[in-house]
Amino acid sequence: MKTGVELILATKQFAKDDATRSWWYLLSTGFLLAAALALxxxxxxxxxxxxxxxxAGLLLLRLFxxxxxxxxxxxxxxSRVAEFLMQIFGILAxxxxxxxxxxxxxxHHHNSKLRGSHIGSYPIMTKEQFKQSSTGKRFGYLFVRHPLTILFGYVFMFLFGMCLNPFLNHxxxxxxxxxxxxxxxxxxxxLVIYGGWATLLITQTLPHFITYAIGSYFFYAQHNFPGVSFSDRDGWTYEKAALESSSYMRMGPLMQWFSANIGFHHIHHLNDHIPFYRLPEVIRAMPELQNPKVTSLHPADIIRCLRLKVWCVETQSMVSLRNV
Structure with missing residues (x-):
């Protein structure tokens, strides 16, 4: 069984883009999204x-x-054309x-570190840090991780987190x-001028709400789940962060298609140059990746993930506020 650098190197054979397939998936998804929005x-x-x-919301998720x-x-x-198109999409999304x-x-380079992993991810506090923090810091920490904040990812994560705050800061x-x-x-x-507030809600608000509610939860549950591991810098390795701090989110074929295989997150973190359409191929070919830490979109699993709030150093596990 391969481990460490040997395991990472073994994934390189899959990190090869098929331009024809990539263009097909990009353009076909874009066409379907345009058709859904037209409807x-x-x-x-x-x-x-x-x-x-x-x-449209589900197709926007796939295109994202x-x-x-x-x-x-x-x-x-x-491809310069793909880079240009994706920069336009990034602005629209x-x-x-x-x-x-x-x-x-x-x-990707700081996933699962107890220090420095908050950029581009949900913040992590240890139980002791949480206890010693001010009321304001506790509120801010819990607000970011609150289920309603994740549900309204459209507003909090993207309008504010990915657009307004970065511009104001830099x-x-x-x-x-x-x-x-x-x-x-x-x-x-x-949209309001064209068709009124109902058109705004149906054509823009609801699709964005769906995309970013699901996307924000995906990003949360892929690194905040029962059995997740966090490390101090001295105990951190890239392979460990991928396999022990990134989940495999089990889902049905339809949702797997709409999410473009993002559920194979442990493999993606092991080698982020593997195209999304090759991730199922990797898990079939490599026994080392066939027993990941698993979560799902079952309501019980969602509740279990959302209850996790702080890292307990003593038990080496994420715990709820009841255990603080």
Missing amino acids: TLLPVHLAARLTGSVL VIYHDQQHHAILPR LSPSSIWRASHNHH PRKHFDCLVALIIHFAISTA
Whole structure:
């Protein structure tokens, strides 16, 4: 059984982009998303428009994961056209390239560290740190990790977290974040003028709400689940962070398609240059990756994940506030 660097090197054979497949998945998903959004604008029965809205939210989620892969250079790494299209998409999806790459790359290199992992991820406090923190710091910490904050990821994680805050903190570096906000609210205004507030809700608000509620929870549960491991810097290794601090989220074929295989998160963290469409192939081919730490979208699993609040050094586990 391969471990350490040997295991990481063994995944390199899968880190090869098939440009034809990548373009097909990118363009076909984009076309389906455009069709679903068009349905929300047609003068048809409200049920049909709402169906288009929900489909648009799920397709936006899939396209976001494809964007995530391209930003890692896992797909179409040398295509200037793809880079341009994905930069446009990042702005429209409230996740401009400048902040996404900076925060997400930091996350990959610091995942599961007790110190420094908060950039691009949910913050982690030990039980002792939480006890010694001020009321204000405790509130801020718990607010970010609160189920309602995750549910309204559209507002808190993306409008504020990925656009407004980065621009206010570094205006020149993250000017595209301001552009994203301006365009987003310009589209909102145009939709209200075109079809009223109902059109805004169906065409823009609901799809974004669905995408970012699911996406924010995915990102939470992939690194905050029963059995997760966190380390001080001295005990941290890249392989350990991937296999012990990143979950495999089991889901049905349909949701796996809409999420573009993001559930195979332990493999993605082991080698982020593996295209999303090759991740199932990796788990079939490598026995070392077939017994990951598992969670799912079952309500009981969601509740178990959301209850976890702080890291207990004594038990080496995440615990709820009841155990603080």
